[in-house]
Structure formats: C-alpha cells, structure tokens
Amino acid sequence: MSKKPVSLKDLAKELNVSVSTVSRALKNHPDISASLCKKIQDLAQLKNYSPNPLAMGLLRRQTRTIGVIVPDIVTHFYSSIIYGIEEVVSEHGYYVVITSSNESLEKEKRCIKNLLNLRVEGIIVCLSQETNTFSHFDVLHDNEIPLIFFDRVCRTDEFSSVIVDNIEAARQITKHFFDTGSRRIAHIAGPPHLNITQDRIKGYKQGLAECGLPFTPDLLVYSKLDHSSGTIATQKLLSMKQIPDAIFGVNDTIAFAAMQEVKRNGYKIPEDIAIVGFADELHASYVEPPLSSMIHPTLAMGNQAAKLLMEQTKNSNSFPMQQVILSTELIIRKSSSKLF
C-alpha cells in the first residue's frame, strides 16, 4: 500500500480555507482573489498535488481509459499498431489498457467483459483468428460504448473500422508474380471466416483472371496463422505432383514459414519458387533472400483507429460510423525477383 497522496482537503486544512476554495483556486476561478490563488497554487505545487483520477472519474463518470484487444501482443505487427494507438490517445490524455485474446474466442469474450468492468470509455479490437460469431459485441452497443475494429473486422455496418484494401493488395501481388514469370501461383490463406482471408482470396482470384490464368483450387490452401501451421500448409503445396512456382502468404509469419520450408526442400527462392508476404514485419529485410512484402501501414492503422475512437468518445450522441481503408504498397525484394 502506497502513501496517501495529498488531497484538496490536505491543502485546505493547511491554509485554513475550504476545500472548494482550493478547488477553485487551482483552476484560476475569477471569484478567488489573485493572492490567495497564487498561495494555494504554490502550496499545491510544493506538495505535488495531482487530482485523484478516481474521484474525478466517479464524478464525471469517465475513466480516460480505453481498452485494446489484440490477438497477440508479441507480434511486431500488433505491437506497432498498439504504438500507433498509444501515440494518438496519449495526446488526448487517455490511457491504454492492452489485453490479448491469444487468438482465442473465449479469451476475447473475457477481455471484453474485463474491460467493461474496468469502465473503459471505448475499445479497439482486432478479431481473434477463432472468432466466427460476433454477438459478444452486442454489449458494447447496449452500453453505448464506442468500438473500433481494425484489420480483422466484422459487423462493419454497425461499428467503425480501419482496414487495408486487401482485395487490391492481393490482386497486385498476383499480378506481380505473373509479370515476373510465375504461372502456378499459390496462395496460403488464413481461416475462412476472416475478412482478411476472404478479401485476399478475392483479390488473388481477380489477379489470376486479369492475367488470364485459371483458378486452380489445389493452389489455394487454408492455414491457421501461426508459424507451424504455415509450415504444414507449405508442405502440402510442395507435395503436389506439380508444385507451384510462386507462393503468396497471407501474412509474413506464413511467408517466413514458407521460405524455411521451401529452402529445406532444396528449392531456390525466387528461381524455383517466388515468395511474397503480407505486413512487412520488421525482419522481412533481414531474412535470406530478403522477403518481398506488402507494406501494411501499421502505425497509420493504429493512429486512425485511435482517432476514430477519440472522436466517438467525444460526440457520443451521434455515432459517426466510418470505414477507413488504408492503402498498401508492394515492396519488391529478392524473394520474388525472378526476372531481374
């Protein structure tokens, strides 16, 4: 238990004035004489007075705290989004409580409950990979708590969200493969119920069509989003009678796994198999060969999500539903530079 911080009462007692006088003096209320004002402010400074946020929160019914639920804190992708959120939110004097669903639906539900109990003023969520039902977000509507989704989203007609243009991005990657000579372009996709999976598949197919390539169901494999699932998915592709000559991984974790597995099987990257990832994890440029990747504007994504949330906490009355779509950029490195 820590020492009791100084309260208005303490200051009041010391100066033989009332608590309300102190309260007013500290906010330069015109009613208080300048001299008293100064005296009180000096003492407050001296004693390191800072208003008790619990008392303020109780009074104003607000905590200046928001909650964030990510599938996993450790991945660079999420931690840099969190950083982007923090950046904006702290400017508004808000604090961030971060929780992790560990890619589990059950845990995601628990996170929501915990954050509500904590009385956060808003929540920013990226769905867990397991999340295929969405009714647990009803409570937020019921309690009129602003909710912003990012990246992996749902119920986008009811809640604001920030995503990238997944369709376009996937289309570009596919075309890039074609343009550099690949013809059997495979895609390791994520769990089927996620928007990022669906949209990237859509873009992938769109890209194939534009290049005049047929869609080959065998070249599309679904995978969970962790490293070892990526390895298994890659093995499936490599065990085909006719293996692919390009692999588009739904994210960089999958792409890293694919690279390792492809190399382990003695294939050359990009000569035999070109590889492109998605998200541009910090380390994409360190691996060998450097991994081409779709740059995911993580910082901007965090910033935007936080900005939307801050707006909604202010003008609570009119919920200005918004969908922000950020654009991505394909960074071509060696892993996909077949012709260069």
Add this chain to the structure above:
Amino acid sequence: MSKKPVSLKDLAKELNVSVSTVSRALKNHPDISASLCKKIQDLAQLKNYSPNPLAMGLLRRQTRTIGVIVPDIVTHFYSSIIYGIEEVVSEHGYYVVITSSNESLEKEKRCIKNLLNLRVEGIIVCLSQETNTFSHFDVLHDNEIPLIFFDRVCRTDEFSSVIVDNIEAARQITKHFFDTGSRRIAHIAGPPHLNITQDRIKGYKQGLAECGLPFTPDLLVYSKLDHSSGTIATQKLLSMKQIPDAIFGVNDTIAFAAMQEVKRNGYKIPEDIAIVGFADELHASYVEPPLSSMIHPTLAMGNQAAKLLMEQTKNSNSFPMQQVILSTELIIRKSSSKLF
C-alpha cells in the same frame, strides 16, 4: 459518453431495499436472509451489475492497476516481457498500463509522472538507453510505491530487480568463439552507463582472459542500441587494418545489423567472421545464416518482475527487496559454427 451502468442504488430501488442490504447480499453476508440474498443476486446478474472500480478504488485507495515503462513497445524483446508481466498480473485481477520511454530520459520521467497521477499501485521499469541519472525514481520511494527494474537496472540496493547473469553469459559467448577457432574476438557494446553494457564487457574480458587472449581495446566498440548505430559500429570494426574474426553483439538488433554489414562487405559468416547475438529475438533463426544467440528468458523475466511487484503491493509494510538473476542459454546456430 456511454450509458450509465447499473449501480447498487438502481438494484436497491427496484427491490425496495436499502443500498447497504444489496451490498451485503452480493457478498453473501450472513446477516441477510437467504431468500433476499438470492433475489438480489439474481437481479444483479440479470442487470449485469458489476461494481464500479472507481468507487471501490476511491474507497480502498487502490486502483488495481500497475504501470510498465519500456524503452520501446515494438521490439519483440519488450513485447514478450510485457506479455510475461500481463500473464501474472491479470491472475491477480490487476490491469497493466504500458508506457514507452522511446529510449529517452525525458520521456521516462514523464512516464513516471503520468503513472503516478494515474495512481498505479506499482511500476515495472526497464531503463531507457539514455538514462544515466537516477534521481527521478526518488518519488517512488517517497510515495512508497513499489518499483521493480528489469534488464537495464539501477539502484539495485534500494529497488528489486530481475536481470540475467550478463557476466556469465558474455563469458560463455567469448569462450564459444575461442573454442570454435576465433582469435580476434570483437564486442559491440551498448552505452557505457548501462549495467548490461558493463556486465557484458566484464564477462567478455573474463572470457578472453580464461582463453589466454589479450584484451584489445580496438576490438571493443561502444554503440547505441538501434540498427543503424549497429551498422556504424560494424563498419568501424571492418575498417581496421586487421579485422576481427568474431563479433559478439550486445543484443540481436546489433547482431542483425552486424550480419548485414559483414555480408555487404563480402565477408562470409561464419567462415570469415562468426557472429553471436544476445536476446534471441524471434527472428534469429530466420536470418541467413541463422544467428547464434544467447537466449534471454523474456517470458520468465516478465513473470518474475510481475511476481515481485505483486508481492510488494500486498506486503507493503516490509519491502522485501530482492534481486532475481535468471540464467541464459547459448543457442548455437550456423552464424558461429566455424569448425562444425
């Protein structure tokens, strides 16, 4: 602004009983008749009652919140320590507010102030790379707020801390280099005032001595802890008349930078120059060649720091000062396997 959550008062009004009765019923106070108890609890459940933490906090003078200050949220090293902290702390029903010093002393000071204003019950800190004065931690002593340091520490006789055995680890790395044939073993160290720098240098020198190698001042270069500083430090080593045949990087960021720079200059790893990093960032095994690294038990470090803090928040009276030293393990991969 969110909807007002149900309060005890609301429940009381609905059942025509007093607030205190409701309060007691919810904690199964023996004074309340079983039937009333049940009725009240059912209603509370139905209405989704959850106690207002602000009111409780105000009353009990505690927030069930702790603060964490890391040099940077984005690095895998820190995010996994945060994860370790979260794990333990959430079991105790505590929340974590994460702040980042961005490796800046000024920002670190501001973080402390903010967290104090928020009335956190304890703080866990890893010093910023700039931090070479330590008086800003006095406030915590003054206010009797538990403080735990991890990894980059100071004032270890006054505050508990969790570190790894840096001396021993550096000694092992140095010996490993010698055992695999290296004789001009360089060390890229961190800022001189940090304990991790000092201890690892100590271990490095100790290792050299044990191997009968002289300490060559030119082979020890100090560097800031970011990637581009690591590149510069490596350039310095590579521009020597007689270049080193092994480089021990103070952390994996530096080691990654060294690898890139060494390769860029046409040297072979490990044949020309062996490299070992420190911390085992997730991606150490993805780079080419896979980077040997001293495994830093990040999860355990987070767990331990949190455990110490939780203990101290409970038994505040007697501050049980502790120094936990975790052991590390050298993972030998290709980047240092000269003779194998």
Add this chain to the structure above:
DNA sequence: CTGAAAGCGCTAACAT
C-alpha cells in the same frame, strides 16, 4: 435481519 449515515476526493450549485 435491515436501514441510515459517514466518508473516500472532487466539483458545482447554492448560500452567505
């Protein structure tokens, strides 16, 4: 067995 009252720290009418 249940209710009334005080108090945690603060603000904002409402007095004086």
Add this chain to the structure above:
DNA sequence: ATGTTAGCGCTTTCAG
C-alpha cells in the same frame, strides 16, 4: 470573495 452542501458508487460502522 469564500464556505456549505449534495452527490458520484461503494463499504462499513452504528442503530434499530
């Protein structure tokens, strides 16, 4: 220009 009071949601004496 300053003090008094009530109330934010909750627990805990103290009275019945």
